[in-house]
Amino acid sequence: MKIARIETFLVPPRWLFVRVETDDGLVGWGEPVVEGRARTVRAAVEELSEPLVGRDANRIEDIWQELTRAGFYRGGAVFASAVAGIDQALWDLAGKRLSVPIHELLGGPVRDRARVYAWIAGDRPDDIAAEAHVRREQGFDCVKMNGSAELTAIPSPREVSDVVARASAVREAMGDDDFALDFHGRFSPAMARRTLPLLEPLNPLFVEEPVVPELAAEHLPRLTAVSTVPIATGERAYSRWDFVPLMDAGIAVAQPDVSHCGGISEMRRIAAQAETHGISLAPHCPLGPIALAACLQVDFASPNFLIQEQSRGIHYNDDWDVLDYVLDGSVFEVVDGAIERLTGPGLGIEIDDRAVRSADKRGHDWRAPVWRHRDGSLAEW
Incomplete structure (x- = not known):
């Protein structure tokens, strides 16, 4: 089964897909993308x-070893995502060649369903309590919001x-169900030290990226x-080596992104590495259907494994959604807060x-927002 052709597709809302076809007509799909840098990653995929x-x-x-090591210069968001x-x-x-799901090749399933959470609100949330109620009605027992x-x-x-x-508003709306907070690295270390203890009585499932990766270690x-x-x-750690200082720091939850950290091969290793530290796995995945399916296979x-991020209904996906590119969306149906094992x-x-x-003919040019403080200086988005 030799590789005959590799194609890339820039598809809305902000994704990049890769299609690998073999000489016997079998087709495999991947999702290599850095949000806001899709064209750059596309060039990297084509070069690799x-x-x-x-x-x-x-x-x-x-092939993974060659792609990650043979070029002398290694790592980084664009390169690792192209490999992913x-x-x-x-x-x-x-x-597909063996007619089994990928998790069968990773040692077999250890669970029959994977718990997932839904996003609520945007970066400047208004009525987040109402959105939390909507998500509970849709079958989710955990939501995440930008804090x-x-x-x-x-x-x-x-x-x-x-x-x-x-x-507090989301905790009240969710009752005894879970919620998580994402700070996108917007806290300074001083603000994180001041604020995190104030959140303890609300029992969030976790607080995500309180400080930027450069300050994390x-x-x-x-x-x-x-x-x-x-x-x-x-989510901004791109290899098992990048995770070493994070795990040594005492994090509770590791969030590798299967489209950024070198793919299924490396995320599987990161998951095992986290297990040796008593750390849970909650893969980052605000992306498309291929990335979600790849995460679930590892989950x-x-x-x-703790819980899986997924982007159905996320505020970044204007006019497009995860199910737009799959023939049978029922495989991602959420029942009682979980997705059944993909078979x-x-x-x-x-x-x-x-x-x-x-969709590739239309393409996209999604860019991350640029935020500024009142004085005009750059703010973390």
């Missing part, structure tokens, strides 16, 4: 693909009160020392090739 034509598609690990999409597609091909808009380095009483008030140990709120991070085979071959989904090619 050139020497792969004619290679044995079954040699997944050998190719890796996902190769695993999809392997499962704030832009934040100053030393928080005012008003900023701190707003964060706690938003979280130094400051996360201090945060875990001053608060019992579980800290989650990892079903990982003993330390189809490979990724367990069927991509609508015609819809993907049509």
Whole structure:
């Protein structure tokens, strides 16, 4: 089964897909993308693909090692994401060739369903309590929200009160169900130390990325020392080596992104690495159907899995949604807060090739917002 052709597709709302076809007509799909840098990653995928034509598609690990190590310069968001999409597609091909889901190739399932959560509100949430009620009615027993808009380095009483008030409103709406807070690295270390203890009485499932990755290794140990709120991070860590200082810092939840961290191959290793530290797995995935399916395959085979992010109805997906590119969306149906184990071959989904090619003609040019403080200086988004 040799690789015959590799194609990329830039599809709305902000995704990039890769299609790998073998000489015997089998097709595997992957989702390599950095949100806001899709065209850059597309160029990287195309460059990496050139020497792969004619290679044995079954040699997944050998190809992964070559793609990540043979170019001398290693790592980084763009490079690791390009590798991730190719890796996902190769695993999809392997499962299809053997007529089994990928998790069967990872040692078999350790659970029959994977708990998932839904996003509520946007970066400047208004009536978040009402949105939480809607999500509960849709079958979710856990939601996640952005905890704030832009934040100053030393928080005012008003900023701190707003964060706690938003979280309190969602806790009341969710009752005894779960909620999580994402801060996108908007906290300064000082604000994180001040605010996290105030959130403890609300029992969030976790608080995500309280500080930017550049400060994580130094400051996360201090945060875990001053608060019992579980800290989650990892969407901007691109390899198992990037996770070492995060795990040593005492995080509770590892959040590798299967489209950023080198694909299924590396996320599986990160999951096992987290298990040795007593850390739960909650893969980051505000992306499309291929990335979600790839995450779920690892989730079903990982003993330390906690919960899965998914982007149906997320505020970034204007006019497009996860199900727009799959032939059978029922595989992602949420019942009692969970998705049933995918049993189809490979990724367990069927991509609508015609819809993907049509959407690629339209493409997209999604960019992350640029936020500024009142004084005109740049703010973390």
